[in-house]
Amino acid sequence: MLEFFEYSYTMYGIHKLGGLFLWTRKFIEKSIGIFIKRKINMDEEMIKRFIDACNDSKKITELMPPLPKGIRPRHIHILDSIVILRNRMDLVRVSDVSERLNVTMPSITLLVNDLEKKGCLIKQTSPEDKRAYSLVLTELGELYYRMYIKGYHGWLSERFDEVSEEDMKTTIRTIYKVYEVMKRCSPAIIEEDGSVRLLAE
Numbered sequence: 001m002l003e004f005f006e007y008s009y010t011m012y013g014i015h016k017l018g019g020l021f022l023w024t025r026k027f028i029e030k031s032i033g034i035f036i037k038r039k040i041n042m043d044e045e046m047i048k049r050f051i052d053a054c055n056d057s058k059k060i061t062e063l064m065p066p067l068p069k070g071i072r073p074r075h076i077h078i079l080d081s082i083v084i085l086r087n088r089m090d091l092v093r094v095s096d097v098s099e100r101l102n103v104t105m106p107s108i109t110l111l112v113n114d115l116e117k118k119g120c121l122i123k124q125t126s127p128e129d130k131r132a133y134s135l136v137l138t139e140l141g142e143l144y145y146r147m148y149i150k151g152y153h154g155w156l157s158e159r160f161d162e163v164s165e166e167d168m169k170t171t172i173r174t175i176y177k178v179y180e181v182m183k184r185c186s187p188a189i190i191e192e193d194g195s196v197r198l199l200a201e
Helices: 002-012 025-062 073-086 094-101 105-117 139-157 165-184
Strands: 121-125 133-137 188-190 196-198
Touching: 073 094, 073 105, 073 133, 073 139, 094 105, 105 121, 133 139
Parallel strands: none
Antiparallel strands: 121 133, 188 196
């Protein structure tokens, strides 16, 4: 935008005697100063509004139906991924789920073992290779998928007619983009004088 003002000065910074336009350098510089000041204030205000929106977004998850005792959203993501993957391949391995969710193998392994203990899935040995096994949902796992993915998500999608698909995509994209920025800015320490520095510095 600063370049725009410089361009404007170049194009219109001509004194037209008795004309309708009188663009002086002083006026342009003053305009730039006002713009920069407003831009800084707007950015700070926008950050405040975004943080407030993030706090409000927590309330959205609180409005969702409670999950069964001991079941977390990540467990549901695993069940959902297994269903999606089993429609594409014969053998659903831990590595397949890890790749799809972009989560490390150790983390997925812990969640899978947890779901196995809770009776939501089993590790079914492959007939062709006894060393390999596929993740298969039990009746309980299928029930959770039917309730919390197929049922609730489907029901919710019918009530989002006030939100356009483009708005939803923009929101998702923005949240992930800001999350990546925040990860690079954390952990941070705020000094008493208001200055901020990363803990790693």
